[in-house]
Amino acid sequence: MSKTLVIVESPAKAKSIGKYLGRNYTVKASMGHVRDLPKSQFGVDVENDFSPKYIAIRGKGDIIKELRAAVKKADRVLLASDPDREGEAIAWHLTKLLDIDENSPCRIEFNEITPRAIEQAVQHPRPIDLDRVNAQQARRILDRLVGYNLSPLLWRKVKKGLSAGRVQSVAVRLICDREEEIQSFIPEEYWSLTAKFIKSGKSPFEAKLHKYQNQKIEIPNQETMDKILADLKGASYVVDNVTRKEKLRNPAAPFTTSSLQQEASRKLNFTSRKTMVVAQQLYEGLDLGREGPVGLVTYIRTDSTRVSETAVEEAREFIKERFGPAYVPQQPRHTTSKGKVQDAHEAIRPTSVYRDPESVKEFLTNDQYKLYKLIWSRFLASQMAPAVIDTTSMDIVAGDYVFRATGSIVKFPGFMQVYIEGNDDGIKEEEKLLPELAEGDKVQVKSLMPKQHFTQPPPRYTDATLVKVLEEKGIGRPSTYAPIVETIQKRGYVVRENKQFYPTELGMIVVDLLKQYFPEIINVEFTAEMEEKLDRIAEGEQQWSGVLKEFYVPFSKTLATAEEKIGKVEVADEVTDEICEQCGRNMVIKLGRYGKFLACPGFPECRNTRPLLEPTGVKCPKCEGEMVLRRSKKGRKFYGCSRYPECEFVTWDTPTNEKCPHCGEMMVEKMNRSREKLLQCVNEHCPTRGETGASEKKAAAGKKKTTAK
Numbered sequence: 001m002s003k004t005l006v007i008v009e010s011p012a013k014a015k016s017i018g019k020y021l022g023r024n025y026t027v028k029a030s031m032g033h034v035r036d037l038p039k040s041q042f043g044v045d046v047e048n049d050f051s052p053k054y055i056a057i058r059g060k061g062d063i064i065k066e067l068r069a070a071v072k073k074a075d076r077v078l079l080a081s082d083p084d085r086e087g088e089a090i091a092w093h094l095t096k097l098l099d100i101d102e103n104s105p106c107r108i109e110f111n112e113i114t115p116r117a118i119e120q121a122v123q124h125p126r127p128i129d130l131d132r133v134n135a136q137q138a139r140r141i142l143d144r145l146v147g148y149n150l151s152p153l154l155w156r157k158v159k160k161g162l163s164a165g166r167v168q169s170v171a172v173r174l175i176c177d178r179e180e181e182i183q184s185f186i187p188e189e190y191w192s193l194t195a196k197f198i199k200s201g202k203s204p205f206e207a208k209l210h211k212y213q214n215q216k217i218e219i220p221n222q223e224t225m226d227k228i229l230a231d232l233k234g235a236s237y238v239v240d241n242v243t244r245k246e247k248l249r250n251p252a253a254p255f256t257t258s259s260l261q262q263e264a265s266r267k268l269n270f271t272s273r274k275t276m277v278v279a280q281q282l283y284e285g286l287d288l289g290r291e292g293p294v295g296l297v298t299y300i301r302t303d304s305t306r307v308s309e310t311a312v313e314e315a316r317e318f319i320k321e322r323f324g325p326a327y328v329p330q331q332p333r334h335t336t337s338k339g340k341v342q343d344a345h346e347a348i349r350p351t352s353v354y355r356d357p358e359s360v361k362e363f364l365t366n367d368q369y370k371l372y373k374l375i376w377s378r379f380l381a382s383q384m385a386p387a388v389i390d391t392t393s394m395d396i397v398a399g400d401y402v403f404r405a406t407g408s409i410v411k412f413p414g415f416m417q418v419y420i421e422g423n424d425d426g427i428k429e430e431e432k433l434l435p436e437l438a439e440g441d442k443v444q445v446k447s448l449m450p451k452q453h454f455t456q457p458p459p460r461y462t463d464a465t466l467v468k469v470l471e472e473k474g475i476g477r478p479s480t481y482a483p484i485v486e487t488i489q490k491r492g493y494v495v496r497e498n499k500q501f502y503p504t505e506l507g508m509i510v511v512d513l514l515k516q517y518f519p520e521i522i523n524v525e526f527t528a529e530m531e532e533k534l535d536r537i538a539e540g541e542q543q544w545s546g547v548l549k550e551f552y553v554p555f556s557k558t559l560a561t562a563e564e565k566i567g568k569v570e571v572a573d574e575v576t577d578e579i580c581e582q583c584g585r586n587m588v589i590k591l592g593r594y595g596k597f598l599a600c601p602g603f604p605e606c607r608n609t610r611p612l613l614e615p616t617g618v619k620c621p622k623c624e625g626e627m628v629l630r631r632s633k634k635g636r637k638f639y640g641c642s643r644y645p646e647c648e649f650v651t652w653d654t655p656t657n658e659k660c661p662h663c664g665e666m667m668v669e670k671m672n673r674s675r676e677k678l679l680q681c682v683n684e685h686c687p688t689r690g691e692t693g694a695s696e697k698k699a700a701a702g703k704k705k706t707t708a709k
Contacts, residue, residue, distance in 0.1 A: 002024065002075035002076065003024055003025075003026065003073065003074050003075050004021075004024060004025045004026070004074060004075065004076050004077075004078060004122075005025075005026050005027075005028065005070050005071060005073075005074035005076070005077045005078070006021065006025055006026070006027045006028070006077075006078045006080050006108075006122075007027075007028050007029070007030055007067065007077065007078070007079050007080065007081075007094060008027060008028075008029055008030070008080045008081065009029060009030055009031070009032055009081050009082060009087070009090065010029050010031070010032070010284055011029045011031075012281065012284040012285055012286075012293075013029070013080075013113065013284040013285060014027040014028065014029045015027075015285065015293045016113045016284060016285025016293040016294065016295055017080070017113060017118055017285075019292050019293050020114075020115045020118045020119070021118065021122070026070060026073075026074065028066070028067055028070055030063065030067065030081070030090065030094060031060070031063055032090070033057060033090055033093065034056060034057060034060050034063070034064060034090070034093055034094060034097055035054045035055065035056055035057065035093040035096065035097060036054065036055070036057050036140075037052055037053065037054065037055075037140065037141075037144055038053065038055050041053070042144070042148050043144065044141055044144055044145065046145075046552060049545040049549075050141055050545050050548045050549070050552070052137065052140075052141055054093070054096075056097065064097055067094075067097075067098055068097075068098055071098050071099075071100070076106075077098070077100055077106055078106060078107070078108050078122065078125055079091035079094055079095070079100075079106055079107050079108070079128075080108050080109070080110070080121070081094075082109075082299070082301070083109035083110065083111060083299055083345060084299075084301050084345075084479060085132045085133075085135050085136040085139075085479075085538060086136055086479060087109070088107075088128065088129055088132040088133050088136065089132075089133050089136040089137065089140075091106075091107050091128055092128050092130070092133045095128060102127060102128040102130070103127045103128075104127060105125035105126055105127060106125060106127070106128070107125060107126050107127065107128050107129070108121040108122060108124070108125050108126075109121060111298050111299045111345050111346055112283075112295055112297075112298040112299065112351045113283065113284065113285050113294075113295025113351070114294075114295060114351050114352075131537065131538055131539065131540040132538050134537050134538075134544040135534050135535070135537040135538035135544070137544060138534055138537055138544040138547055138548060139534055141548060142166060142530070142547075142548060142551065143165060143166055143167075145548070145551070145552055145555070146164065146165060146166040146521065146555075147163060147164065147165055147166075149555075149556075149559055150164040150514075150518070150521070150559070151163045151164055153559070153562060153563060153566075154510065154513075157513070157566045157567070157568060157569050158509065158510065158513065158569045159506070162491070162506075162510065163491055164510065164514065164521070165487065166521065166527065166530070167475060167476050167480065167484055167527060168484055168487045168488050168491070168493075169510075169511070169514055169521060169522050170475055170522055170523070170524055170527045171466070171470065171475070171484050171485070171488050172488050172493045172494060172503065172507050172510070172511055173511050173514075173515070173522050173524075174461065174466070174469060174470075174524070175460075175461055175466070175488075175494050175501050175502075175503050175507070176503045176507060176508055176511045178458060178460060178461060179460070179502065179503050179508075181457060181458055182457040182458065182460065185457035185458075187454040187455050187456070187457075188220075188454065188455045189220065189221055189452065189453070189454055190218065190219060190220055190453050190454070190455065191219035191220070191221070191222065191224070191225045191450060191451065191452055191453065192208060192209070192219065192450070192451050192453060193208065193209040193219065193225065193228065193229075193448060193449070193450050193451075194206055194207070194208050194209075194448075194449045194451070195207050195208075195209070195237075195396070195403050195445050195447070195448050195449070196445070196446040196447045196449070197237065197396060197403075197405075197443040197444065197445055197446065198443065198444050198446050199435065199437065199441065199442075199443045199444065202435035202436070202437070203435050204446060205405055205407070205432075205434050205435055206405065207394075207396050207403035207404055207405035208403060208404060208405075209228070209401060209402075209403055210395070210402050210403060210404035211401070211402040211404075212228075212400055212401055212402075213400045214402075217401075222452070225450050228401070229448060229450065231399070231400075231401070232398055232399075232401060232445075232448065235398040235399055235401075235445075236398065236442065237396050237397070237398045237403075237442065237443050237444070237445055238396070238397050238398075238440065238441070238442055238443075239394055239395075239396055239397075239437045239438065239439055239440065239441040239442075239443060240394075240395045240396070240397045240402075240439055240440075241393075241394065241395040241439065242392070242393075242394040242437065242438065242439050243392070243393045243394070244390070244391070244392050245390075245391050246388060246389070246390055246391075246411070247388075247389045247391055248386040248387070248388060248389075249386055249387040249388075249389055249414075249416075250386045250415075251333075251381045251382050251383075251384060251386070251414075251415035251419070251421075252378065252381070252382065252419075252421040253305035253335035253347065253382055254305055254307055254335070254347035254348065254349050254378060254379045254382045255347060255348040255349075255375060255378055255379070256302055256303050256304065256305060256347060256348065256478065257276075257300060257301050257302055257303065257348070257478035257479070257481065258303070258467055258468065258470075258471040258478065258481060260275060260279065260300070260348055260374075260375070261275050261276070261463065261464070261467045261481060261482065262463075262464040262465075262467055262468055263374060263378070263421070263422055263464075264371060264374060265462060265463040265464035265467075265499075266422035266423070266464050267374065267422050268370050268371065268374065269499070270367075270371070270463075271463050271485070271486075271496075272463050272467055272481055272482040272485045272486070273482045273483075273485065273486045274367070275371065275482070276300065276482045278367050278368055278371045279297065279300040279348070279371060279375075280300060281368060282295075282296045282297045282300075282368060282371065282372055282375070283295055283296075283297050283298070283299060283300050286360075286363060286364065286368065287363065288360055288363045289362075289363060294351070294355075295351055296350060296351060296355065296360070296372055297348055297349065297350055297351060297372070297375055298345070298346050298347075298348055298349050298350075298351060299345045299346070299348075300348055301345070301478045301479045302345040302346065302347060302348060302478055303471075303477070303478050304345060304346065304347055305335040305336070305347045306334075306335075306346055306347060307334070307335075307346055307347055307349060307379075307382075308346060309332075311346075311349055311353070311379075312332045312333070312334075312383060313332070314352070314353055314354070315353045315379065315380060315383040316328050316332065316383060318353045318354060318380070319380065319383060319384055323384075323417060326385065326412070327384050327385050327414060327415075327417070328384070328385060329383075329384070329385045329386070332383070333382065333383050335347075335382070347379070348375055348379075349375065349379040350372070350375060350376045350379060353376070353379065353380055356376065357369060357372055357373040357376050357377075360372070377418050377419040378419055378421075380418050380419070381415040381416075381418040381419035382415070384414055384415035384417070384418065385412075385414040385415065386414050386415065387410060387412060387413055387414035387415060387416045388410070388411040388412035388414065389408050389409070389410055389411065390408060390409050390410075390411045391406070391407070391408040392406070392407045392408070392434045393405070393406045393407075394434065394437060396443060405434055406432070406434075407432040407433050407434035408432065408433075409433045459500070460500040460501055460502065461500065461501045462499045462500055462501070463485060463496075463499070466485060466501060467481045467485070470484065473524050473528055474527075474528030474531050474532070475524065475527050475528055475531070476531070477531065488507075492504055492506055492507070493506060493507030493510065493511075494507055496636075497636065497637050498637075498671075509569065513566070513569065517558065517561070517562040517565070517566060518558060518562065520554075520555075520558075521555075530551070533547050534547075573588035573589060573590060573601065574588060574589040575587075575588050575601075576588065576589060576598065578598055578610070580600040580602070580606060580608050581608070582600065582606055582608045583600060583602050583605075583606045583608070585600055585601055585602050585606070586601070587599060587600055587601070587608075587610065588600075588601050589612060590609075596612045596614075597609055597610070597611055597612050598610040598611070598612050611630065611631075613628040613629070613630070613642060614628060614629035615627075615628055615629075615642075616628060616629060616639065616654075616655055617657070618655040618656060618657055618666070619657075619666075620641040620642070620643070620647060620649055621649065621665055621666040621682060622641065622647055622649040623641060623643060623646075623647045623649075625641040625642045625643035625647055626641075626642045627639050627640070627641065627642070627655045628640060628641075628642045636652075637652075638650055638651065638652050639651050639652075639653070639654065639655050651668055651682060653668035653669055653670055653680070653682075654668060654669040655668050655669075655682075656668060656669060656679065658679055660681040660682075660683065660686060660688065662681065662686055662687060662688050663681065663683055663686045663688075665681050665682050665683040665686065666681075666682045667679040667680065667681055667682065668680055668681075668682050
């Protein structure tokens with residue numbers, strides 16, 4: 001019998017696939033990429049059609065040697081790296097290192113790690129798709145052209161260690177532009193009026209002032225509100241225009257890479273990187289006891305919501321068995337992906353819907369279980385019947401004023417029995433049921449509740465909203481969202497605080513510089529257009545070296561101009577009154593990966609550093625020390641006593657000088673789901689807190705792991 005060698009990317013995938021193949025197959029792992037451009041050299045010959053110089057990656061010598069030995073023993077070799085452009089490039093690099101004919105049927109791919117998918121893939125090998133390889137090669141070289149030319153310019157003109165990237169710089173610009181919007185935003189006052197109505201024998205309900213003289217009302221200030229309240233004094237209220245409707249609510253489509261990262265951020269508080277690491281584990285396969293290694297989900301890098309007919313039929317059968325025929329839609333549900341998508345792979349779904357989360361929970365880590373449950377629930381819900389919602393709307397008229405009350409109740413839960421999609425503002429939908437009233441009924445007003453508001457600036461980006469805007473604007477592709485978000489934080493251009501991204505001073509300086517001298521590099525439309533060109537290369541519609549030449553010729557001229565015109569940009573260190581205890585100099589404020597810290601200006605002779613304790617002006621509730629701002633190892637803000645370690649009081653929430661009216665303890669600021677600041681007692685045993693003392697408990701539990709940066 002002939003021997004077949006199958007080469008995959010990871011040992012976990014090798015273990016899962018090896019289980020499904022017989023004794024005549026050997027499965028080895030390349031451990032990801034085996035060749036790349038050299039780190040210490042430019043590695044691209046721009047004079048010779050941008051010919052790349054590839055070398056074996058340092059540290060991969062033993063792996064390559066083992067693979068070469070395995071190739072010699074095999075009668076045929078099948079390259080089973082991931083089914084995307086990067087996977088295609090890895091397979092192509094393996095053909096070069098292992099002396100395999102790239103035109104021979106040596107490449108297999110599969111969307112899920114299941115016996116059927118592996119068997120079909122092995123039976124239908126194909127040659128390497130050089131168009132996909134060239135698209136990935138063009139992306140890699142393009143990033144090298146930008147990074148290895150622009151980064152040294154920033155080193156010379158601004159600060160050593162900086163970097164600029166074709167896509168990462170645009171992401172930083174989005175965050176910087178949003179920060180400028182927020183800083184320049186001028187709040188405008190407005191008011192709302194809510195009335196609480198009652199009718200004998202009926203439950204009370206609320207309605208908001210909606211119209212005045214048949215026009216939508218706006219209440220700009222207290223003076224206007226006072227006039228309205230005066231007009232309504234002694235008014236009678238009559239029910240008018242009662243409308244009842246039955247609405248169908250359809251489920252969300254199964255996950256794409258982008259929507260998975262967004263929903264995992266909203267519901268699980270996962271970063272984009274964490275989501276993709278855990279999802280990769282679910283895809284590659286986990287040991288499920290007697291069942292052995294099993295791939296739990298389909299391929300995780302996709303922009304499509306398409307689902308195979310087999311998976312749809314299996315889901316419909318499962319829904320019928322678990323929930324009953326009423327929960328199965330009359331026709332199989334198929335969703336259409338929005339915008340331009342590659343549609344190379346199915347949506348992210350469980351490989352078998354019968355492998356429900358609870359049945360595999362004991363074999364998964366907590367994070368794996370949470371993410372698998374999210375994927376499984378979303379897919380199952382996407383194939384279920386719509387929810388039926390009874391909605392009621394009624395107007396309550398008082399002279400020229402009209403109040404409007406709306407309510408709804410779920411008549412039939414449908415897909416909502418399993419899953420409800422999250423939203424970016426975090427506000428949960430509340431079910432409000434209005435009493436049965438008819439037009440002409442008179443109601444009494446129990447109270448009128450005026451409330452002052454101020455318009456809010458646009459919110460800062462979170463993992464979810466940043467990935468969403470990158471996808472909407474065509475910046476990057478499914479496999480690049482998580483690396484983009486991770487890179488801009490590593491470079492010190494942005495920091496994440498309370499799930500939101502803030503640009504650092506360094507990020508603002510670099511973006512301003514790039515805007516002035518390299519407007520195309522930092523232009524959103526230009527970056528999106530380049531992604532489309534890479535797509536055309538992958539489809540065989542455009543020549544890759546031509547795309548690079550079209551970019552590089554004007555870029556090199558702009559680079560030369562910038563080198564000549566940009567002077568040295570001084571990022572002056574802020575001098576403090578703190579004295580270095582080692583050499584006596586005044587310490588300065590430096591910006592590091594985790595924010596600001598104190599450093600001696602005598603570096604490298606004196607390497608003394610200290611945490612920057614930012615005072616809050618609030619006394620510690622446990623002693624006479626002052627509450628100061630600190631940072632955890634992961635860069636998250638928290639507040640602690642300046643007398644640490646003598647006093648170990650800490651809190652994640654912003655301390656205030658307000659005292660609790662019930663117990664006299666310090667009050668801290670909390671943000672509710674509507675992004676409004678509320679005060680809460682710091683004493684977790686205070687009756688005013690109820691069950692909301694978890695943040696301080698969590699902070700106290702993690703205090704030993706924190707260190708100021």
